Amino acid sequence: MKTLSDQAVGTAHGKLILIGEHAVVYSEPAIAFPFPAAPVEVRIKKITGQTVLTSTYFQGLLHAVPEPLNNLKTLIYTICHDLNQSVNGLNISILSQIPPERGMGSSAAVATAVTRALFSLFERELTQERLLTYVDISEKIAHGNPSGLDARVTSSDSPIYYKRGSCFKPLELNLKGYLIAADTGVKGQTREAVGDVARQMQENPSSTEKTIRTLGQLSDAAKAATETNQIEELGRLLSLAHSCLKQLNVSSNQLDRLVETALASNALGAKLTGGGRGGCMIALAKTKKQAEDIARHLKENGATQTWIHALGEKSND
Numbered sequence: 247m248k249t250l251s252d253q254a255v256g257t258a259h260g261k262l263i264l265i266g267e268h269a270v271v272y273s274e275p276a277i278a279f280p281f282p283a284a285p286v287e288v289r290i291k292k293i294t295g296q297t298v299l300t301s302t303y304f305q306g307l308l309h310a311v312p313e314p315l316n317n318l319k320t321l322i323y324t325i326c327h328d329l330n331q332s333v334n335g336l337n338i339s340i341l342s343q344i345p346p347e348r349g350m351g352s353s354a355a356v357a358t359a360v361t362r363a364l365f366s367l368f369e370r371e372l373t374q375e376r377l378l379t380y381v382d383i384s385e386k387i388a389h390g391n392p393s394g395l396d397a398r399v400t401s402s403d404s405p406i407y408y409k410r411g412s413c414f415k416p417l418e419l420n421l422k423g424y425l426i427a428a429d430t431g432v433k434g435q436t437r438e439a440v441g442d443v444a445r446q447m448q449e450n451p452s453s454t455e456k457t458i459r460t461l462g463q464l465s466d467a468a469k470a471a472t473e474t475n476q477i478e479e480l481g482r483l484l485s486l487a488h489s490c491l492k493q494l495n496v497s498s499n500q501l502d503r504l505v506e507t508a509l510a511s512n513a514l515g516a517k518l519t520g521g522g523r524g525g526c527m528i529a530l531a532k533t534k535k536q537a538e539d540i541a542r543h544l545k546e547n548g549a550t551q552t553w554i555h556a557l558g559e560k561s562n563d
Contacts, residue, residue, distance in 0.1 A: 252292040256363030260284035260344040261351035261399035262427060262528055263519050264472075265487050266408075266465040268443050268494060270393075272455075274462030275409045277417065277469060278399045281427065283553040284350060286342045286400075288359040290367050293337045297322070301340040308338070317387035321357055324383055325364045338363075345551065347433040349520020354396035357384035377401060407469055417469065422558045423477040424537035426508070426529045427519070430500040431550035436521025439496040446494065454494070461490050477557075481514025481530040488517030496522035500548060505529075507547040511540045 259282045266276025297308040299318070304311055311319050326333040338360070344352040361380045365372040378397050385392040394414070399406050404416040446454045464487045471480040488505055491497055497505075501518045508516035508529035513536075516529035529544075531537040534556070541552040 252367065254290050254363050254367035256288045256290075256359040256361065256366060258286045258355040258358035258362070258400045260286075260355055261396055262425070262526070263349065264405070264528070265468045265484060265517070266461060267349075267518075267520060267522070268440065268491065268496060269458045269461035269465070270408065270410055271440060271443070272447075272458050273410050273412070274458060275407060275465040275469070276395075277405055277407055277465055277472070278395055279405045279425065280399050280402055281350065281425075281553070281555055283427070283555040284344045286340070286344060286355045286359045288341070288356070288363040289339045290363045291337045291339075292335055292367070294335060296334050297336040297338065299338050299340070302342070303346075308333070308336075317353065317384040318356065318360060320387055321360060321380060321384040322364070325361060325380060329364075329368050329370055331368050336367075345429055348429060348525045349434050349436065350427075350526065351396040351400045353388045354381055354385055354392075355400040357381045358397065358401045374401070405472065418473055419558060420475045421472050421477055421480070422475060423514070424531045424534060425555045425557055426513070426531060426537050426540050426544070427526050427553045427555075428504050428508075428529075428541070428544040428549035429526050429551040430498070430504065430524055430548070432498070432500060432524035434521045434525030435523035439522045443494050443496065457490050457493050461487060464490070475558075477530060477532060478514055481516075484515035484517045484528070484530065485509065491518055491522060498523050500524070501527050503547060504544055504549055507543050508540050511543040512536060513540050 262279050262281045264277040264279050270276035299308045323333050344350050346352045358381055361377055381397040395408050407415040407417050464483050468483045497518050504527045505516040513529040519526050519528045529540055531540055537554045544552050
């Protein structure tokens with residue numbers, strides 16, 4: 247394998263559901279935040295020979311990738327075909343700090359970074375609309391019927407307010423503070439959790455629907471808090487949302503322990519993020535020092551990994 251001079255880089259980042267998970271399935275709003283603290287970088291170099299893919303999951307020839315990477319294989323073949331480029335002669339290296347199956351948009355972020363790197367390598371213009379079209383191709387293979395939310399948030403710097411079948415609205419982020427995320431080390435069980443909520447809706451429609459509507463109201467209140475720099479109020483809303491998610495039985499002992507740890511460490515609020523039954527939780531802090539203290543305590547109480555992201559350009563130090 248001989249490396250040639252041509253090379254390109256594509257980037258993306260993780261995403262976190264701030265509030266509204268599960269309720270969004272029932273046409274209530276949700277808010278998702280871009281999470282640059284968990285970045286993805288894809289480097290592509292032109293080589294002689296067949297295309298090679300390198301990642302923590304797989305290293306080898308592109309045509310021989312295992313089934314879980316068929317979404318990326320199809321994406322790469324499709325882009326090369328559309329741009330009239332050979333699918334051979336590439337060394338594609340994926341460096342991702344997003345843990346898979348944690349509800350942080352790993353597959354969409356990687357697809358975004360791969361698409362950006364290929365268009366850069368072949369010196370073609372890539373509009374946001376075209377980017378989303380290609381990421382959707384990958385996401386449909388990976389997830390079946392994606393909402394498109396992950397693709398938008400992992401490729402954007404703006405939070406997104408989302409209602410299923412209705413709208414994606416960028417939010418103006420007027421918020422100073424710090425967002426902490428922590429991984430339970432357990433893969434999320436989104437499909438099972440969504441199915442259980444659906445069963446609860448059938449068996450106990452009145453109480454379940456009330457909880458869902460409350461989550462929607464909390465999302466709208468969180469939107470207002472995000473746009474007007476009310477971080478204490480936002481923290482309160484996040485904790486209330488976690489209580490609702492516990493009522494829907496989508497939390498877990500690990501998630502509850504980490505949420506309680508964050509609150510005991512003076513977090514402004516804390517909740518699970520994503521599908522639940524594993525995956526990650528989030529917390530809010532006003533200062534960097536408070537965020538670091540919370541992250542340390544989360545690790546001491548079972549978190550396998552933590553991240554800290556400053557909200558706004560002039561977050562408190």
